Amino acid sequence: MLAETDANARLQPAKPASYRLPPVVQPVWRWRDLLLGSANASLEALRAELCRRYGMRHCLLLDRARSGLYLLCKSFALDREWIITTLMHRPSCVLLQNQCAGVVFAEVDEHMTIDPASVERLANASTCAILATHTYGKAADVAALRAIADARGLFLVENAVHMASGCQVGGRAIGSWGDATVLSFNVDKPLGAILGGALLTNRDDVWQAVCKYDLGTANAEEMRERVRTTYVAYRLKPMILRLPAGRAHRDANDGVAEIEKFDAGTYKTYTARRIHPLQAKVALACLRREEELLQRRRSNAQLLIDRLRDLEWLQLPESSAAQPHTYTYFPLVLRQGSRFELGAHLAARGIETKWRLPPLHLQAGFQHARRDNLERSVQLWAQHLLLPAGCATSTEQIEFLAASVRQR
């Protein structure tokens, strides 16, 4: 795959020997979020706050976002084809593919979000749903997608796992344009908590259907494991990678193979579970800090954009009234040169970079799915790199990051 364009296309850049900036994924949760307040009272408070911030009337708290997709397939009979993009999270799409008639790949726009014109080209009598992923925190064109869904009688799902709450398009909250919206509270998502997720809807028929579904009990072991792994893998990462035992994890590795290890046969059976009360408590504490965090991500992103704007070899992320960006991730797209080389150059200066979401239609289990021409998806993916411009990065660090990119 992609060997003709860049021999290193499948490789994640090596990690820095010594970090000068925080890593790309910056956890938000703190130890005291686990300790303060009542976990059971947090369930109701989190539900109410999510409804308010995403502009939806109903909220079902779950163990993860993908459980919301599962419930829509099983309890609301969205079991024909779903139109999605190829730049999507593999396990969620494996689940979808195993629970509905299949996924169909639409092309993306220049922001890596689903292109409404491509959805129009693909929609037919077999289609039941459109999944609009707000990739990396950039809103998909929800107004155009809503119009298509209404005209064709399709169900619109907003995949808002990368999208911070409280953003509006045309006076309407992002998250409320869909017939249903899924959220994730995992450490690499806007809330940066310890897993958990939600399904939101304004439709009473959807709400009644999903509420009838018998959810599995919360997975306490998984919750404890998340506390451990998110702390070790993200907070302590810069320190651990300096130790002799951590050195092996610094090397460039085949990121596509890593993702493909999630077998396409998994999730033939699946249990959608309740959120664990402690996960709800931590998510609520993080949600209460979200406005401040979003402001920091936005001001970091704006500063970085200002510093790099004149570089013609770069395409920078953009925010607009119709498609606001919340910069959960900051993707650079290289118009020239190799992202792997830029990643290596930045790693030598103590800056971690990475990429996510390799095209599904080029991966095992998805090659035969119906699809539009996906040239732009492949190109944007192969040329993009995520920079550590999150809420834990300081202004001085952003200046250093910008200067380091300019020195390429």
Ligand SMILES: Cc1ncc(COP(=O)(O)O)c(C=O)c1O
């Ligand atoms: C784009 C995207 N969609 C969906 C998901 C699934 O979220 P969860 O792990 O809560 O099921 C992820 C998780 O990484 C994701 O990145």
